[in-house]
Amino acid sequence: MVKFSLLAASLVAPTVLAGPLPGPQTQTESQVSPRQGGYYFQNWSEGGSNIRCNNGGGGGYTATWNSKGGFVCGKGWSYGGNRAIKYTGSYNATGPGYLAVYGWTRNPLIEYYIIEAHADLAPNEPWTSKGNFSTAEGDYEIFTSTRVNKPSIEGTRTFQQFWSVRKEQRVGGTVTTQTHFDQWSKLGMRLGSHDYVIMATEGYTATGGPGSSGQGPRPSLLTLLLRPVRELRSYATRALRSASYPVRGVWYFARHPEFYPLFVGRLLPLSIISFLVYFLLFTFAFLPQYLFLLIFHGAAGALINTTVLVLGEGLVVIQGLFEGFFVDECRVDIFDATLINYGFTELIAPHRVLFLDAPNSVKMLGKPTSPAEYQPWSIKQIIELIVFLPLNLVPYFGTPAFIMITGSRLGKLSHHRWFKLRGVNKKDMKQEIKSRRWEYLWFGTVAMVMELVPVLSFFFLLTSTAGAAMWAAKMEERARVRVGQPTAHGEHAHQDAEGPVYYDDPV
Known part of the structure; x- marks a missing residue:
């Protein structure tokens, strides 16, 4: 365990990391004089495992990690601006990562770093060098970069990053932030109104490369034994959370009468279509398939598998011929209206006309000003449904496998x-989907089961859309909410104005 000390009452109390020995973690701790008052503690992660950032006493924290998931943790103040930040400690890490003074401004939204020490510095990152400068505190090189549709203190945004990178690394000393602000200003790099600033430890994953790691004391035997249990619990929690959204969407839809006209307006034509399709299939296709499956299954198994098989066949017909024409526009309206109900009007506004004085979110929706589709008409999805339908012929496991495979695509x-509302490009979209594929599997599986219910399939199609929007809104909220609280020490400790630190959970 490494110990840090901050001495001056006017200085931020942060912590620095400890780094890589031959194993999966890193540890750091710092200690600050009680008279320095309260500090804000940040612990942000984009979902990587094996990341432990603990709030220590005074200005101290500890960080241990070995992960491909990015994280930022540290300690500082809720307001940045001109500060002289004195810190001591140690930094010892491998892979992409920094020890840095880290902060944000608003209007414009800027994320900035003053890097004091680093492991792999910005591998494959599109940084632009802006020059060098020297001060009594050291020599630095200045860079800029742009983040497109990434998490920020204002949600998913596109914003600039400003960097000062110390040429001779150190772990301990004083960083006067105004010195860097002035140098950036000379180069036209304009900051906005200051938000929080911390002394931070960051680790992340390079494009196509490994994650970062830092290590302190080896974990105890009990910790090693419990690790699989914790990971299993994490997978189960994520699965249950995502699987709950299609069900929660039913309750949400029912509690919002403004959605009812969207349902009723398409109910009659889709109900007639669904009834005719399923009537014909159950009349002419059910019995031959049941008799065939009876050869390989018992009576009960053949009945269940044939029912799912026929429902799946009906779903192929309905989706392939009718759903995109009758339902997609309705699903867009429900998705957009749900986001408006959660307060994310600014996400919708650039993409369609909005009547802000309307009495409810549905009536606020005008014509789209950009292509609006809930999901693309996917011939691949239709083909998958057809290709995997024969799985229902497999005893016991075939039907669950069919539902989960097709549900994964649906999710x-x-x-x-x-x-599309956020302007995410195809490459970033694939990365986001990949990072949540476990969650999408269970969301889609539950939604698929509900949509296989005859007659009610259209209703559940719309409620699952509301559930998907609720899930998106929760992720937007987590990207924007700043959670945390100052840690004060001593009876007369000074505490900064309220303003907890940024925290983001992708699930």
Whole structure:
């Protein structure tokens, strides 16, 4: 365990990391004089495992990690601006990562770093060098870069990053932030109104490369034994959370009468279509398939598998011929209206006309000003449904496998509208889907089961859309909410104004 000390009452109390020995973690701790008052503690992660950032006493924290998931943790103040930040400690890490003074401004939205020490510095990152400068505190090189549709203190945004990178690395000393602000200003790099600033430890994954790691004391035997249990619990929690959204969407839809006209307006034609399709299939296709499956299954198994098989065949016909023409526009309206109900009007506004004085979110929706589709009409999805239908012939496991495989595709398409609203390109969209593929599997599986219910399939199609929008809204909220609280020490400790630190959870 490494110990840090901050001495001056006017200085931020941060912590620095400890780094890589031959294993999966890193540890750091710092200690600050009680008279320095309260500090804000940040612990942000984009979902990587094996990341531990603990709030220590005073200005201290510890960080241990070995992960491909990015994280930022540290300690500082809720307001940045001109500060002289004195810190001591140690930094010892491998892979992409920094020890840096880290902060944000608003209007314009800027993320900035003053890097004091680093492991792999910005591998494959598109940084632009702006020059060098020297001060009594050291020599630095200045860079800029742009983040497109990434998490920020204002949600998913496109914003600039400003960097000062110390040429001779150190772990301990004083960083006067105004010195860097002035140098950036000379180069036309304009900051906005200051938000929080911390002394931070960051690790992340290079494009196509490994993650970063830092290590302190080896974990105990009990920790090693419990690790699989914790990971299993994490997978189960994520699966249950995502699987709950199609069900929650039913309750949400029912509690919002403004959605009812969207349902009723398409209910009659789709109900007639669904009834005719399923009537013909169950009349002419059910019995031959049941008799065939009876050869390989018992009576009960043949009945269940044949029912799912016929429902799947009906779903192929309905989706392939009618759903895109009758339902997609309705699903876009429900998705957009749900986001408006959660307060994300600014996500919708650039993409369609909005009547802000309307009495409810549905009536606020005008014509789209850009292509609007809930999910693309996917011939691949239709082909997958057809190709995997024979799985229902397999005893016991065939039907669940069919539902989960097709449900996985359904889940991956459930946030297509959200990606388009945010302007996410195809490459970043694939990365986001990949990072949540476990969650999309279970969301889609539950939605698929509900949509296989005859007659009610159209209703559940719309409620699952509301559930997908609720899920997207929750992720937007987590990207924007700043959670945390200052840690004060001593009876007369000073505490900064309220303003907890940024935290983001992708699930």
